[in-house]
Amino acid sequence: MxxxxxxxxxxxxxxxxxxxxxxxxxxxxxxxxxxxxxxxxxxxxxxxxxxxxxxxxxxxxxxxxxxxxxxxxxxxxxxxxxxxxxxxxxxxxxxxxxxxxxxxxxxxxxxxxxxxxxxxxxxxxxxxxxxxxxxxxxxxxxxxxxxxxxxxxxxxxxxxxxxxxxxxxxxxxxxxxxxxxxxxxxxxxxxxxxxxRGICGLEVRLRGPKGDLHSGVYGGAVQNTLHAMVELLASLHDHHGRVTVDGFYDQVKPLTKEERKVCETLSDDDVLKKELDVDALYGEEGYPTVARIWSRPTLELNGVYGGFQGEGLKTVIPSTATAKITCRLVPDQDPALIGALLRKHLKDHLPAGVKLEVELMDHADxxxxxxxxxxxxxxxxxxxxxxxxxxxxxxxxxxxxxxxxxxxxxxxxxxxxxxxxxxxxxxxxxxxxxxxxxxxxxxxxxxxxxxxxxxxx
Amino acid sequence: MxxxxxxxxxxxxxxxxxxxxxxxxxxxxxxxxxxxxxxxxxxxxxxxxxxxxxxxxxxxxxxxxxxxxxxxxxxxxxxxxxxxxxxxxxxxxxxxxxxxxxxxxxxxxxxxxxxxxxxxxxxxxxxxxxxxxxxxxxxxxxxxxxxxxxxxxxxxxxxxxxxxxxxxxxxxxxxxxxxxxxxxxxxxxxxxxxxxRGICGLEVRLRGPKGDLHSGVYGGAVQNTLHAMVELLASLHDHHGRVTVDGFYDQVKPLTKEERKVCETLSDDDVLKKELDVDALYGEEGYPTVARIWSRPTLELNGVYGGFQGEGLKTVIPSTATAKITCRLVPDQDPALIGALLRKHLKDHLPAGVKLEVELMDHADxxxxxxxxxxxxxxxxxxxxxxxxxxxxxxxxxxxxxxxxxxxxxxxxxxxxxxxxxxxxxxxxxxxxxxxxxxxxxxxxxxxxxxxxxxxx
CATH class of the missing domain: 3.40.630.10 (Zn peptidases)
Structure with missing residues (x-):
């Protein structure tokens, strides 16, 4: 034909x-x-x-x-x-x-x-x-x-x-x-x-003082919602690109020798660095780049915001801060379980002086x-x-x-x-x-x- | 009269x-x-x-x-x-x-x-x-x-x-x-x-990949600019509310006994908690609240933003992230010196895979x-x-x-x-x-x- x-x-x-x-x-x-x-x-x-x-x-x-x-x-x-x-x-x-x-x-x-x-x-x-x-x-x-x-x-x-x-x-x-x-x-x-890969998405909101405060008048006395947010979000990864949420990797099958070989062959870090215009790639230590994309789960911050975003400075301690997060999941991770583990981690690592809201959103196996x-x-x-x-x-x-x-x-x-x-x-x-x-x-x-x-x- | x-x-x-x-x-x-x-x-x-x-x-x-x-x-x-x-x-x-x-x-x-x-x-x-x-x-x-x-x-x-x-x-x-x-x-x-208090203000910008990326396609392979930002910003304080920037407190005079007494007398944490509607106050350990406001320097995040801020989720790895920071300074801190110390800290703690820009802005003794x-x-x-x-x-x-x-x-x-x-x-x-x-x-x-x-x- x-x-x-x-x-x-x-x-x-x-x-x-x-x-x-x-x-x-x-x-x-x-x-x-x-x-x-x-x-x-x-x-x-x-x-x-x-x-x-x-x-x-x-x-x-x-x-x-x-x-x-x-x-x-x-x-x-x-x-x-x-x-x-x-x-x-x-x-x-x-x-x-x-x-x-x-x-x-x-x-x-x-x-x-x-x-x-x-x-x-x-x-x-x-x-x-x-x-x-x-x-x-x-x-x-x-x-x-x-x-x-x-x-x-x-x-x-x-x-x-x-x-x-x-x-x-x-x-x-x-x-x-x-x-x-x-x-x-x-x-x-x-x-x-x-x-x-599957997905598990959530929105995290922190609420501190009831309104935005002047950082001169209150700075030092009260938790800054953004400080709490960066501390909380930074706690989600270690310094080797690994997700630190307890149990996050428990259902993940280790890479077979064959899979690792295929991924190593297909990874071309220099080409990717050039394509993305970055000096270095980054991700979970010990895995070739393609394995990190195909076979390893991730936890990504897709959006973080709070406080003043205009031109120049505004000496404000913001009342709220928000983060949008999605995890990419691999077999046999269960999005509902991962969502629950994340919620627990966020609760357990919550800094003093702020209230936490977690909304689970998109998910797929x-x-x-x-x-x-x-x-x-x-x-x-x-x-x-x-x-x-x-x-x-x-x-x-x-x-x-x-x-x-x-x-x-x-x-x-x-x-x-x-x-x-x-x-x-x-x-x-x-x-x-x-x-x-x-x-x-x-x-x-x-x-x-x-x-x-x-x-x- | x-x-x-x-x-x-x-x-x-x-x-x-x-x-x-x-x-x-x-x-x-x-x-x-x-x-x-x-x-x-x-x-x-x-x-x-x-x-x-x-x-x-x-x-x-x-x-x-x-x-x-x-x-x-x-x-x-x-x-x-x-x-x-x-x-x-x-x-x-x-x-x-x-x-x-x-x-x-x-x-x-x-x-x-x-x-x-x-x-x-x-x-x-x-x-x-x-x-x-x-x-x-x-x-x-x-x-x-x-x-x-x-x-x-x-x-x-x-x-x-x-x-x-x-x-x-x-x-x-x-x-x-x-x-x-x-x-x-x-x-x-x-x-x-x-x-x-004096002031020293700066804007911190991180640049990662040349454009926003899809987190499914690239997640795990490349530094997420927001991950780098929260890690960098979290490094500015320890878990006791103290600024970790080397030399930040070097010029700060210790509180005299009299000052501490006045500050203790004037601190009414319960009233302030009620006024701000927070469960707990927070700040540098070991100082009464009023001393933290009057006599101790601070480093406050006034704004942090990057990535998607709309309704719902967007599976994006953002190309840039920004933070607006002001420090409140006490005698005899020099805003120019503090600015230089901050710049050095940010440079020394910069995570892999992103580029740093620091712009010093407002300052006052x-x-x-x-x-x-x-x-x-x-x-x-x-x-x-x-x-x-x-x-x-x-x-x-x-x-x-x-x-x-x-x-x-x-x-x-x-x-x-x-x-x-x-x-x-x-x-x-x-x-x-x-x-x-x-x-x-x-x-x-x-x-x-x-x-x-x-x-x-």
């Missing part, structure tokens, strides 16, 4: 890119209630595009939050069914003054498209839609049964996806889950992920999939055809909590075949996506469906 | 309060360049008021920043000359949503006036102006020579006051400096201060005035007459750097006779000022001029 697909991809490329820019221009920021209508507008755009692409049963299905876009194309019940997942919502854009161009006016420069959602994940959602449209355009049918489930709440923890899946178990029934929301290992090195699934072989073959190089079986440092949802509720084996790059600034200003990987990725996705129909027939 | 003054104060009270509200309504925030015209408007209002009050040579004198308001009333060169200092600029009002009423629409409730600048320092500047107007109204002259120097840059470190004083040494020549920018020891306990000056006795007598209780000779935890300026350049002995209360939220939301102390304070100020002409004739 190679020739007609390649020809069709080439023929449609300009139109696809114009459509992608239209889709990316909708500011579908799910965390910001002022953008609620925009999120729905993105769902409607996507539904409309799927309809024009030849999909059936296109629907916008309501949840208690932002809606889910569903579509399918059922060709033969004896063929495997692939459920494609992605999310059409995006991260906020602050600090917006650090964007070189408007995050919602996507621009193509040097075959790279810049804008919020280009790589995470609207760009890749769009590729899944065009995967189907391309094959239908070229051949008039699909080699497998296909279903789409695109949600609008991934960036806010997929709050209503569990309920949604529970309510639509029949509709979503499939054999394989295809997710394009992960990254490649490098510009020319595709990967299929078989493991993801870590995940490892069986490596002998035929869909993995199909993905491997498809990537090799598109990239002219062998794909690496990898793990991911990030979390795709929905993988657990679809695995636990529908028994789906997930294929995490993503085309972003770690360096493409997702969740940060100047997010971008290499169109070279748009082209090769779209080629790989179409090929995956043909390979899958061979491997799973 | 008692009767006519008291009568005049009563007669004029309503008019004075209306005028004070007018003055306080001008948002003269000196640190905010968008309020530049408002700062000048406050200066013009004040100049106009002094003119109507009977003062001579009223002028708005330019500096490289906000202007100084000058006025005088020279009655007899054989009498002492008092230079009155205050500042008509105010602090910013953020967080503005925590104000119960508009900071620039002053309201009187239960004989307390609420609004930015009510106690620090526009309310008290206004009292100095009305001190002169009242005596002139009641007696047609003044018992001493009087000069006013009201600046508009105290809240931004009096950046141009040194130059201003240098340029106007003759104009500002006097015997005594009268400052109403300090606090009483309690609602019914007036104080005259003979000591002030600590100050102790000779306790045998006749003006101190005059202040003591005046306060006793107005408050019907003996005033306490106290020190202040805060800094009034201009005291050093006027002492060093003009040899003036400062009388720090303030009528604010520590609990009146200056530098914070819902700043207020008790009108009971407005009345008694105004009475004390007028009496001070008569007492001074007796003590220093």
């Amino acid at each position: 190679e020739e007609p697909i390649v020809t069709t991809l080439e023929k449609n490329r300009d139109r696809y890119l114009k459509q992608m820019i239209e889709f990316l221009s909708i500011p579908s920021i799910s965390s910001d209630s002022t953008h609620k209508a925009d999120v729905r507008r993105a769902a409607e755009w996507l539904a409309n595009d799927l309809k024009h692409g030849g999909l059936s049963h296109v629907q916008i299905l309501e949840t208690a939050g932002h809606p889910v876009v569903y579509a399918d194309y059922l060709t033969d019940e004896n063929k495997p069914t692939v459920l494609c997942y992605g999310h059409y919502d995006v991260q906020p854009v602050d600090p917006v003054d650090q964007w070189q161009t408007d995050p919602f006016k996507p621009e193509i420069r040097d075959n790279i498209i810049y804008g919020r959602g280009t790589s995470d994940d609207k760009g890749q959602v769009f590729m899944l839609a065009k995967m189907a449209e391309t094959i239908l355009d070229a051949t008039g049918t699909l080699p497998v049964n296909l279903k789409f489930c695109f949600e609008g709440e991934e960036e806010i923890g997929s709050a209503h996806l569990d309920d949604f899946v529970d309510a639509h178990l029949d509709l979503l029934k499939a054999d394989v889950l295809l997710v394009s929301d992960t990254t490649m290992l490098g510009m020319d090195q595709p990967a299929v992920s078989y493991g993801l 870590p995940f490892i999939m069986p490596v002998d699934h035929p869909a993995l072989q199909a993905a491997h073959n498809a990537l090799e055809k598109a990239f002219h190089t062998k794909a690496i079986l990898s793990r991911q440092g990030g979390s795709v909590p929905i993988v657990n949802t679809f695995h636990d509720k529908l028994g789906l084996a997930p294929i995490l075949m993503g085309f972003g790059l770690d360096s493409e600034n997702f969740h940060a200003p100047n997010e971008h996506f290499h169109l070279k990987n748009f082209d090769r990725g779209l080629r790989a996705l179409t090929e995956f469906l043909f390979e899958l129909s061979k491997q799973m027939n | 008692e009767e006519p003054i008291v009568t005049t104060l009563e007669k004029n009270r309503d008019r004075y309060l209306k005028q004070m509200i007018e003055f306080l309504s001008i948002p003269s925030i000196s640190s905010d360049s968008t309020h530049k015209a408002d700062v000048r408007r406050a200066a013009e209002w004040l100049a106009n008021d002094l003119k109507h009050g009977g003062l001579s040579h009223v002028q708005i004198l330019e500096t490289a920043g906000h202007p100084v308001v000058y006025a005088d009333y020279l009655t007899d060169e054989n009498k002492p000359t008092v230079l009155c200092y205050g500042h008509y600029d105010v602090q910013p009002v953020d967080p503005v949503d925590q104000w119960q009423t508009d900071p620039f629409k002053p309201e009187i409730r239960d004989n307390i006036i609420y609004g930015r600048g009510t106690s620090d320092d526009k309310g008290q500047v206004f009292m100095l102006a009305k001190m002169a107007e009242t005596i002139l109204d009641a007696t047609g002259t003044l018992p001493v020579n009087l000069k006013f120097c009201f600046e508009g840059e105290e809240e931004i470190g009096s950046a141009h006051l040194d130059d201003f004083v240098d340029a106007h040494l003759d104009l500002l020549k006097a015997d005594v400096l009268l400052v109403s920018d300090t606090t009483m020891l309690g609602m019914d306990q007036p104080a005259v201060s003979y000591g002030l 600590p100050f102790i005035m000779p306790v045998d000056h006749p003006a101190l006795q005059a202040a003591h007598n005046a306060l006793e007459k107005a408050f019907h209780t003996k005033a306490i000779l106290s020190r202040q935890g805060g800094s009034v750097p201009i005291v050093n300026t006027f002492h060093d350049k003009l040899g003036l002995a400062p009388i720090l006779m303030g009528f604010g209360l520590d609990s009146e939220n200056f530098h914070a939301p819902n700043e207020h000022f008790h009108l009971k102390n407005f009345d008694r304070g105004l009475r004390a100020l007028t009496e001070f001029l008569f007492e001074l002409s007796k003590q220093m004739n």
Whole structure:
């Protein structure tokens, strides 16, 4: 089937890119209630595009939050069914003054498209839609049964996806889950992920004196909430990058010799230092860099704030201070247990004179999939055809909590075949996506469906 | 002179309060360049008021920043000359949503006036102006020579006051400096201060990776700038509230037995805990609370921030983090030396993987005035007459750097006779000022001029 697909991809490329820019221009920021209508507008755009692409049963299905876009194309019940997942919502854009161009006016420069959602994940959602449209355009049918489930709440923890899946178990029934929301290992090195870290997020608030105080009048007499906060937060790690929360590592399996070897081979500290513009890397002592990302849990401060942030100085002792924390978890860590251990640590290490509030927020289990699934072989073959190089079986440092949802509720084996790059600034200003990987990725996705129909027939 | 003054104060009270509200309504925030015209408007209002009050040579004198308001009333060169200092600029009002009423629409409730600048320092500047107007109204002259120097840059470190004083040494020549920018020891306990802490302020910035990173993709591999910041800031104190910067206490004189006794007597920890709504006070171990405020130096975090501050979580490793720090200094600490020691400490304790920037900002020497000056006795007598209780000779935890300026350049002995209360939220939301102390304070100020002409004739 190679020739007609390649020809069709080439023929449609300009139109696809114009459509992608239209889709990316909708500011579908799910965390910001002022953008609620925009999120729905993105769902409607996507539904409309799927309809024009030849999909059936296109629907916008309501949840208690932002809606889910569903579509399918059922060709033969004896063929495997692939459920494609992605999310059409995006991260906020602050600090917006650090964007070189408007995050919602996507621009193509040097075959790279810049804008919020280009790589995470609207760009890749769009590729899944065009995967189907391309094959239908070229051949008039699909080699497998296909279903789409695109949600609008991934960036806010997929709050209503569990309920949604529970309510639509029949509709979503499939054999394989295809997710394009992960990254490649490098510009020319595709990967299929078989493991993801989990997550446990919390917000920590300290309250000291009932209002902000003048540091001249009260300084020395009363606990400074920020002193308490930095002392408390500093207690979470030792000086070797290790998390000091009691029991934090108890469920973590030690690295096998083989895993360590793979991680050592894949770690290129000099390249990473250059990419990030830092003099030194840093992390848990005794582990190669890639192992620290794939196989070791972390505890990261994502935001800390309290007191005066304006220009110059203000001699204030702040009444409150806040920290936002997320842990990345590995098998077999339990997010609920980790949350409880953290809460205990914070309570036990609380400095005098302040009150503590801990709010547990997002959480997701870590995940490892069986490596002998035929869909993995199909993905491997498809990537090799598109990239002219062998794909690496990898793990991911990030979390795709929905993988657990679809695995636990529908028994789906997930294929995490993503085309972003770690360096493409997702969740940060100047997010971008290499169109070279748009082209090769779209080629790989179409090929995956043909390979899958061979491997799973 | 008692009767006519008291009568005049009563007669004029309503008019004075209306005028004070007018003055306080001008948002003269000196640190905010968008309020530049408002700062000048406050200066013009004040100049106009002094003119109507009977003062001579009223002028708005330019500096490289906000202007100084000058006025005088020279009655007899054989009498002492008092230079009155205050500042008509105010602090910013953020967080503005925590104000119960508009900071620039002053309201009187239960004989307390609420609004930015009510106690620090526009309310008290206004009292100095009305001190002169009242005596002139009641007696047609003044018992001493009087000069006013009201600046508009105290809240931004009096950046141009040194130059201003240098340029106007003759104009500002006097015997005594009268400052109403300090606090009483309690609602019914007036104080005259003979000591002030100095200040040394700095901003600390850490830079990690070149941009914000996704914590799933990079978490564990690279230093988190916020981890480095909390570790660095936590290193500034030990667990007993003591500053750990090498040499920080080297110039600090130990407390004398007498000082310790006074501080012990004046410390009422239970009252302070209740006032601040905290379970425990906190500070350098081994010193009574009042000694920690008056006689011991501090290092306070006034603001710390980095990363995500919005609602919910954002899995980001921030590229930068910032801390704003001020030290309160006591005799004989040198702000420049302390700044250098701090810079060295920060450099020596810098965690791996981040770059450090330290910017030294505000600084002022600590100050102790000779306790045998006749003006101190005059202040003591005046306060006793107005408050019907003996005033306490106290020190202040805060800094009034201009005291050093006027002492060093003009040899003036400062009388720090303030009528604010520590609990009146200056530098914070819902700043207020008790009108009971407005009345008694105004009475004390007028009496001070008569007492001074007796003590220093």
